[in-house]
Structures are given as structure tokens and as C-alpha cells.
Amino acid sequence: MRFWGVRLASIAGGIGLAVLIHWIALSQLSAFGVRLVVLAGLYVTLAVSLNLINGITGQFSIGHAAFYQVGAYAAGLFTVKVFSSQPLTFMLWVPVAMIVGAVVASAAGLLVGLPSLRLRGDYLAIVTLGFGEIIRILSQNLKVVGAASGMAIEPKMLSQSPMVWLCWLLAIGSIALCRNLLQTAHGLSFLAVREDEIASSAMGINVTRTKVAAFVLGSALAGAAGGFYAHYEGFLIPTQFGMEVSFIILTMVVLGGSGSITGSVIAAVALSALPELLRNIKTIPLATVIGLTIGVIAAVSLGRRWSEQLHGPVRDRVLKLSGLTGLCLGGGYLLGLGLRALPALSEATTDGNRIRMVIFAGTLVLLMLVRPQGVLGHREFGLGKWLREPAR
């Protein structure tokens, strides 16, 4: 009885949180803000599901966007073909279409995973990369999904009143599934495969089956996210799902700390907004960019040398390093102001869209230099102790 009480309360809590996000987004934010909230929800799902494959089970999939795309196209096509001949309302239909996306994407995951996961780790990277390309080329050439000119998902369902709660329910559900798993012996067997495949098999774990299960589940969640995206955008074109998207999802997992669900969530929320925000900044003085770049380089090189000599509590070290970073960035900004005095740089500007991938890649490289285990390492956020010690 107590069990079901707690269980119902936590399910209600999850739904409540999704509804709260929905309400805040729609009542307080502009259309652009709502878009950011939706994208954040989708990227949380994508990052958490890739973290299940890469971080928790220790595989190296680098084509996660392909499963997102398969789910989006499958769900979209399903709606285009079937919706008009059935009685469900939009609100009930979208979840059904998302399930279709999840099922088709997990079938694709099985197809890709079964042969490649039997083999050594690096094969998966190659095969997922190749699969991404195949899906991209197929979607650019298949008439039934509109080829390169794209496919409109009719009727429009979410473009007027987006079901923000639904995409966040998916995100929260994905987090819950992974957290649940890690609280059981079953979840430990996934971690065991990450830690040592030979020892795992010697302890009776079916390594291939474990890897395939993680892969199929991760693909299914990405497919469900794709299904939502299809109905949210109302239009699908192949360029929405390039390598770039796979790379962003992978960045989120690695930045957050492979294996840490919390880390994936934080990185997904932070990074999903970044490209959209940068896209909107139209004129950045080139001098400022140069100044800040120099500031960052200074912060990293000084910080790296300094952090080796620092001891004491984590909090003190973080404070000192933050101080250093602030000083360097402030210095860099001032340098940028100074550089503007130069005639060649006084007028030159660039736009956010042009430098966003540079910033992305730069952030990743810097972080890997400073903290190879990712922001959170293997830590998780717990309600009891904030940031549990790195038990795994």
C-alpha cells in the first residue's frame, strides 16, 4: 500500500511538473520562448536516451539523430495517411503517432544494433554513422516523404497550441525510466557491461542482449521525440536532422558527464537554447569575439595550470577557478573594447548564426581539456544530498 502511495505521488509529481512547465511557457513566454521550451524538452529526451546507450551501457553511438528522424518521419507519414479516416482528436492522436514513431525507431535500432553490437565497440560508431547517412539519403530521395523538398504534416496539430506538457512528459518519463533502471540490479548489469564486458560475461550477463536492449530503448525514446517534433513543426525536411544534430546530442551527453542522467539533462537544457539564441543575435562586433576568445584561452591555460596546485574542499576550488575565469573573461571583453579602436575592426561584425557551431565545438574542446569526465562526472542529483558522491 505504501509502495503504491509513493508511486502514485511520484507519477502525479511528474505529470504536475510537465503541466507546470506547459502553463508557465504558454502564459509567460513569447512564441519564441515557447519554442525554446519545447526544443529543450525534446533535447532532454534525446540526450537522456543517448546517455542510456553511451553513458550507462558504455557503447559509442554517434548517429542518434537518425532515430529521431526515423521516428519523426514514421509518425508524420502515419498522420498524413491515417488521421483523416479515424475519429480521435488531436490531443489523443499525437501520443498515438509518437508511439508509432517509437516503435518504428526501435525496430530500426534493432536492425542496426543486432549485427554491430556483437562486435567490438568501435563498429557501432561506424555503423550508426553510416545508418545516419543512409537515412539522410533515403529521406532526400523517397517521393513518399517528399524527398528533398520535405513533407507537410497535415492537418496542422501543434503549431497553433503546442502541447508543451506532452513533450516534457516524454522528457520526464525518459529520466524516470533511466533512474528507475539504475536503482535495480538490472541497471547495475548495464553499468557492468560498460565497466568490463569480459568480466560481465564471466558473471553470467548476456552482454549482447544488454547492449541491444539499451540501444533499442534509446532509439525508441528518440523516435517518440521525433514523433512529437513532426507534429510540432508540421513540416519535415531532411536538413532538420543532419550530422549536426547527432553531434549536438553527443555533445550534451559528453559535456554533462557520460553516465550522469542529471548531467545530460542540464547540458541538454543549456545547449538546446544556445543555437537558437545565437541565431537571433544579429550583430556581434568582431573585436568582442576576438577579445573574448583570447580571454577564454587565457582562462583555460591559466586555470589548468592552477587547478593542479589547488587543494582543499571542492567548493573553494570551484570558487577560485570561477574567479579566475571571471577575471579572464572580463579582461577579454575590455581587450575587445580596446581592439575596436583599430580601424580595421571598428566596424566589422559577425552574426550569431555564423559562429554558433564554432562556439559549440570550442566549448566541447575546452571542456574536454579542463574536465574530461564532463561537468558532473558520474554524479547524480538526489533530493537528499545535493550531488551524491560519485558512487558510479
Place this chain on the structure above:
Amino acid sequence: MKPLLSMKGATIRFGGLVAVKEVTFDIRPGDLFGLIGPNGAGKTTCFNLITGMYQVSSGEILFGEDCINGARKLPPNKICELGIARTFQNIRLFGALSALENVVIGGFLRSRSSLFSALTLMPPAIKDTRALEAKAMEYLKVMDLEEDAHTRARDLPYGKQRRLEIARAMATNPKLILLDEPAAGMNPQESEQLSRTVRRIRDDYGKTVLLIEHDMRFVMNLCERIVVLDHGEEIAFGGPDDIRNNPKVIEAYLGEPV
């Protein structure tokens, strides 16, 4: 008595090297069995054959009635399920996980709850996990590690890591347990203690033990029957006294009588 494990002419070649050649011996239920010989003799390779890491080039290995390596080769996880568990000479713990979690994973193969019930955290998965944790704690106690239950495996000192590997192997509830140099790197007291524990594993838990060890005092005190390998070939078989006084063994391995 019917043998628990039979090596029947087990042979494996790596390119031109015959690492294990026509090795034939029987282990009976309840044996404390030793496998000794100089470095590179093929002892660890024998373990890898028994646990299904390698396929025999010829010959076969039977566990009870079942052929586990030969005409048919079972994968390592199936062999473990049948009841053979092992430790590794070069320790292979799940380093980022706690000692307790390592042992829980050892017991996981006997768990019957589904992946679905784990993902949804349903009562079967929770009950299984709690039961495995309780059992794991017991094995940690046997190996005198209960105080380190929540320490990360890779942070444990070497001797404790070796004992943790034994606890993890015990958790799979094997009939036969293979220990690859369990006393390596231990001081005399630790190795004395370990010797008592291994005997307990046989006497109190009814496990059959096959162990590889270079510490001759350890082997001679503990093992009742011993096979000696040299260059992949079996050069002697018998009780500790036979082995101690066997001229071939003295020449190939022991150097002088012990």
C-alpha cells in the same frame, strides 16, 4: 563418483604456439584442486577454456554431463549459469561501482524479474534487488569486506580487490569456482587468512574449488589434488606429497624440494 568437470585432451593453439596440449584430468565434486606450473605454462589459458573465453582446437571439456567446450561451445555467460564462476589473474572488477554493487551484479544472473519491471521500478524488481543486496552483504562478510561495502572497487587496496573478486564469483552461486592466483601480492598473514577462507568456501558452502597459485605453501597446505603443467603439457598429477617429490616437477618448476 562422477566427475564434476572433465578435461578430455583439451588443446588450444595460438598460431604456431600450442598453449595447452592434450590436457586431461577430472575434478570430483568437493575437490580442492590445484593447477600449478611455471609462468606461461598455460594455466590461465585452461581457465579461459573452461569458462568459454576461448574455443578448444581439439579435445573437449565436460561439466557434469554437458559438453561446454568442444564440438559445441557454450558462451561464457551460459557456462556461468550452469555453475562455473571465476576470478581473474589481472583483476577485472567493475571499477566505478561499489564493492556491494559488484557482488550484486554477480548474483544478478539468478534474478528472474524482467527489464520492464526494472524500468518501471515494480515490486518484483525491487524485491529482487533487495534480496541480492542482502545476499551480497553476506558474501562480503565471508570475505571480510563488509566495512568496504560502499567503497568504489577501484579504490580498494589490492588484497581486498582480490577478495572482492571471490565474493563476486561466489554470488553467482556456482558449483565450481576457479581462482586464478588468489594470493598473488598478499603478505603471509593475508595469504594464511585467505587459505582458511577458501577452505570454508568448500567446507561450509559446498563449492568445488580449482585454483592456480604460485605460493607453494598455500597450494600444498590447501589442495588435496594437484595437476602440474609445463609448456602446456601435463607433467604430473597427484596429492601434495607426490608432487613435492616428483623429480619432473622439481626440475621444471619447484627447483628444489619443498
